Amino acid sequence: MIELVGLTKRYGEKLAVNNLTFTVRPGMVTGFLGPNGAGKSTTMRMMLGLDRPTAGDVRIDGIRYDRLRDPLRYIGALLDAKAVHGGRSAFNHLLCLAQSNGIPQRRVAEVLDTVGLTAVARKKAKGFSLGMGQRLGIAGALLGDPRILMFDEPVNGLDPEGIHWIRNLMKSLAAQGRTVFVSSHLMSEMALTADHLVVIGQGRLLADTSMADFIERNSRSYIRIRSPQRERLLDVLHDEGVTVIESGSGALEVDGGKAEQIGELVAQHQIVLHELSPQQASLEEAFMRLTAESVEYHAHADTPLEAPFEGRFEPRFERAPERQHWGEDWTRR
């Protein structure tokens, strides 16, 4: 279990990570989602004690990272596949990590086998492709057989087979009861692997929810209708008590209805339709709207927020009252 409490990192004027509080639980894959530059990597570096938080705290099973005895046995992390001395062989790279944490040497061969690098174990890491580098980084994370695993953008640079492999690996690690925390900037990737979602934008927590909940909340289904008899159609739908949203390009959108019902209704009134199609907003879209709002919110903090999707989407986060400093907010709470 990883617990973050009020974690904050400030670089000069810029708040890279802003008062993050959430818990990563065992037995599931927790996706850490946010656009590039949202503060995911900074957060992960602070979780490993590499960067010092400006405020707040991270606990690994209740202990501060730098108080862990042999930390690789508690938590294994892949932060950056290039964080390797290129002149050192894969075997020696893993060996020096194992020795520093008192991990027996046979584990090196085991994890090399797990990630499929046994054949190149004695080759220098600088000759490795990005995908092989990722695998070496994952081998390092698995070395201490830790209960907690952390991966920063693990599928970057992997081929389809590699992506498939890492998805299955993460799922099986979680199924063994381990805590798996994985970052990505792609919602579609998370939708396939994560059971739980933590979404951040501009360093702030935007959502902390189960994947199923997020899908239910954010994947809006609606019916798109286009008709040359638009005014009549609107009257008919209005009389039936159907709420209609007029979207651009003259189409109408009906939330949560069934295409069959609407088709029968307009047939009764003999209205010509050019289109009657059920639509599903993608999760990617939902994620982009969620994070775009956070960007917008920051850019126009003093003007009323224009939220075109307000009401339809209910992002699960509390907004701080406007014109108030964020730091003040959490110290008061």
Place this chain on the structure above:
Amino acid sequence: MAATQVVRSEWTKIRSVASTVWTLSLAVVVTIALGMLITALSRHEFDRMSRQDRLTFDPTYISFAGMSLGQLAMIVFGVLVVSNEYSTGMIRTSLAAVPQRGTFLFSKIAVATGLALVVALATSFVAFFLGQAMLGAHRASIGDPHVLRAVIGGGIYMTLIAVFSMGVAAMLRSPMLSLGILMPFFFLISNILGNVDATKKIGRFLPDQAGSKIMQVVPRVGEDTAYGPWGGLGIMMLWAVAALAGGYVLLKKRDA
């Protein structure tokens, strides 16, 4: 986190990169070869020297002449041992494995210093004996007064050059910046400061000038230094300790 684990790990690191082998080999070869060349030339020069020069001729010291160049390879060794963690990004992996930054840094320095000391002592002895062989009739013997001190001191001197470089690299992180400062400093600036009258007094307290006093057996005419051979080595050691302390403080404070 047991320090012995980290020391073993650092030993694996240092023995598994090529730069260790080539920097140390270069230090050995250059120091010995240049020492032999200069002693051989001195032997031929000896008969043409002035009387005063002959009186102050120091066969031990001259056999270490190759160190002026060989120490540059030691600087590269010291700098690379520390800064390659930063230039490769390995530092993040290393500090995630060993979050106790003091244990990490000083285990690394201990391993690198131990290795440098073994290599430098061997180099010093070989440079001495081969140099004396070149000097023929003008040679010194290892049993002569102060000679053994000078030979062992030569090995410690080269080791401390490497340790000082490790400290500087721990502060600066970048290998290019560290080498760009250390190389010209030890090759040029220190010599200039030590030979210009106005700066001579300060120059004598620079690490290399103070430290190299240990290798002198025959005192130079008109030289009045404020410290003896061991005092000089002590001054050099203080420089190295200061550099390491600076490196440690910065490593503690900085984000990796």
